[in-house]
Amino acid sequence: MARPKGFDEAAALRAAMEAFRARGYEATSLTDLTRCMGIQKASLYGTYGDKWQLFLSALRRYEEVTLEIMEQALQQPGPVRVAIRDYLSGVVAESRCAAGGGCLFTTATVELAPRDPEIAERSRHYRERMTGVYRQALERGKATGEVGSAVDAETAAAFLTTFQYGLSVTLKTEPDAATVARLIDAALSVLD
Amino acid sequence: MARPKGFDEAAALRAAMEAFRARGYEATSLTDLTRCMGIQKASLYGTYGDKWQLFLSALRRYEEVTLEIMEQALQQPGPVRVAIRDYLSGVVAESRCAAGGGCLFTTATVELAPRDPEIAERSRHYRERMTGVYRQALERGKATGEVGSAVDAETAAAFLTTFQYGLSVTLKTEPDAATVARLIDAALSVLD
DNA sequence: ACAATTCTGTACCGTTCGGTACAGAATGAA
DNA sequence: TTCATTCTGTACCGAACGGTACAGAATTGT
Numbered sequence: 001m002a003r004p005k006g007f008d009e010a011a012a013l014r015a016a017m018e019a020f021r022a023r024g025y026e027a028t029s030l031t032d033l034t035r036c037m038g039i040q041k042a043s044l045y046g047t048y049g050d051k052w053q054l055f056l057s058a059l060r061r062y063e064e065v066t067l068e069i070m071e072q073a074l075q076q077p078g079p080v081r082v083a084i085r086d087y088l089s090g091v092v093a094e095s096r097c098a099a100g101g102g103c104l105f106t107t108a109t110v111e112l113a114p115r116d117p118e119i120a121e122r123s124r125h126y127r128e129r130m131t132g133v134y135r136q137a138l139e140r141g142k143a144t145g146e147v148g149s150a151v152d153a154e155t156a157a158a159f160l161t162t163f164q165y166g167l168s169v170t171l172k173t174e175p176d177a178a179t180v181a182r183l184i185d186a187a188l189s190v191l192d
Numbered sequence: 193m194a195r196p197k198g199f200d201e202a203a204a205l206r207a208a209m210e211a212f213r214a215r216g217y218e219a220t221s222l223t224d225l226t227r228c229m230g231i232q233k234a235s236l237y238g239t240y241g242d243k244w245q246l247f248l249s250a251l252r253r254y255e256e257v258t259l260e261i262m263e264q265a266l267q268q269p270g271p272v273r274v275a276i277r278d279y280l281s282g283v284v285a286e287s288r289c290a291a292g293g294g295c296l297f298t299t300a301t302v303e304l305a306p307r308d309p310e311i312a313e314r315s316r317h318y319r320e321r322m323t324g325v326y327r328q329a330l331e332r333g334k335a336t337g338e339v340g341s342a343v344d345a346e347t348a349a350a351f352l353t354t355f356q357y358g359l360s361v362t363l364k365t366e367p368d369a370a371t372v373a374r375l376i377d378a379a380l381s382v383l384d
Numbered sequence: 385a386c387a388a389t390t391c392t393g394t395a396c397c398g399t400t401c402g403g404t405a406c407a408g409a410a411t412g413a414a
Numbered sequence: 415t416t417c418a419t420t421c422t423g424t425a426c427c428g429a430a431c432g433g434t435a436c437a438g439a440a441t442t443g444t
Contacts (some may be wrong), residue, residue, distance in 0.1 A: 005390070005391085006390070006391060006392095006440090006441090007391090022306060023306065023307065024302070024303055026218045026219060027218060027303070027307070029430080029431070029432085030431080030432060030433080031430095031431090039391090039392095040391075040392055040393070041393095041432095041433080041434090042390085042391080042392080042393090042434095042435095042436095043390075043391070043392090045433075045434085046390080050432075050433075051432065051433090102302075102306075106302060106361055107302055107303075109361055109364050109365060110216070110294075110298060110299055110302045110303065110361060110364060111216055111219070111299075111302065111303060113364045113365055114214060114215065114294075114364060115215065115219070120364070120365050123364070123365045124365045124366070127362075127365065127366070152374075155374045155375070155377075155378050156378060158371065158374070158375055158378075159374075159375050159378035159379060161362075162355065162358040162359060162361075162362045162375055163354065163355055163358050163379075164358070165357075165358040165361040165362060166354040166355050166356070166357040166358025166359070166361070167354060167358070169298055169301055169302060169354075169357040169358070169361065170319075170353075170354045170357060172301045172302060172305045172306060172312070172315070173301060173305050173312050173315045173316045173319065174316070174319070179350065182344075182347045182350070182351075183347070183350055183351050183354055185347075186347050186348060186350075186351035186382055187351060187355075187382070189381075189382050189384075190378055190379070190381050190382055192381075192384070197420070197421085198410090198411090198420075198421060198422095199421090221400080221401070221402085222401080222402060222403080223400095223401095231421090231422095232421075232422055232423070233402095233403080233404090233423095234404095234405095234420085234421080234422080234423090235420080235421070235422085237403075237404085238420080242402075242403075243402065243403090
């Protein structure tokens with residue numbers, strides 16, 4: 001047929017995702033993207049469409065990847081609180097090693113949701129999925145008696161989602177790991 | 193001497209602050225600013241300097257205004273938990289009525305802190321001041337026995353600050369007041 | 385060899401951006 | 415009045431942006 005693509009589509013998309021995570025949508029120029037993705041403009045437009053569609057693709061990928069990680073972490077055997085704490089610690093550590101990382105949905109929500117209904121809708125959808133994963137874990141914890149019976153799983157799950165968003169903002173400027181660990185423990189005391 | 197300024201400097205700055213709150217720094221163009229501030233470019237540059245300095249001025253003003261409100265709210269007589277809940281409810285309500293509002297520091301932190309050390313520093317400073325106000329209130333609550341003696345005021349205060357940041361992200365897409373109220377109650381259970 | 389496709393690289397386009405310059409009207413103090 | 419200052423309005427600048435076009439090299443199947 002013809003010459004095959006000379007780059008890894010998934011890897012390039014991952015690189016774009018990292019760039020958007022670090023700098024947001026507007027501040028990430030096409031020059032930034034082509035450089036960090038290791039491809040030329042022509043390849044970018046031919047493969048992903050324009051900048052906006054590339055961003056949406058990165059958002060979709062981020063959603064799938066992070067929710068997969070989250071589900072796996074929270075379904076870990078053992079105490080649910082430990083699973084949640086380890087999961088959040090992992091999020092923190094990952095956000096720290098990826099230079100200027102943080103949650104892509106936090107960035108997208110703050111920067112774009114107020115002026116773009118599609119982003120607002122995707123943001124809502126992501127929040128609901130996250131909350132669902134938390135709720136499932138909390139119900140498991142209530143069944144084993146580990147989580148207090150007075151705790152409403154849906155409310156506590158929504159709380160943890162909101163706390164995680166707050167954490168991703170905090171991580172932009174707070175570098176002290178011990179402080180962050182204490183924050184997580186404080187949040188988990190809601191489950192008493 | 194000469195013709196006096198024909199507009200209210202403070203009011204114009206407040207208008208700029210609202211614009212930045214709603215759309216962030218990059219997405220707020222000079223055209224947006226001059227329109228919502230009701231002045232011309234020449235007046236803007238003559239009075240506030242360039243766009244960046246105007247943003248810093250808005251940030252400073254936002255810091256003073258919001259911390260003043262927060263201090264007053266948390267020093268209200270009566271139970272501390274009630275004061276905190278009313279304060280957070282007020283933040284939510286205010287963010288809702290100001291179209292596309294939300295916390296200016298949340299926006300600034302997410303959008304600019306990763307690439308601008310000055311914003312990162314100001315963001316840290318603001319966080320510390322907020323945490324300080326919370327801590328003061330919590331220590332008062334511990335003195336009256338209202339807040340559990342097992343609660344560390346500094347940690348709980350930092351937690352509340354982070355939660356408030358999460359709340360400001362949540363408010364970008366979550367319009368249901370009852371849901372938000374439950375989130376606040378859940379967060380306050382940390383003080384048990 | 386040939387055709388089809390994708391690559392790299394560069395050049396270019398229209399638009400918008402932040403920022404400046406300037407002309408003329410308005411206003412107030414000396 | 416006169417002068418200094420600030421206003422409004424418009425026009426303009428250089429730079430950067432997203433996006434397109436195109437030429438030529440490279441790589442595959444037929």
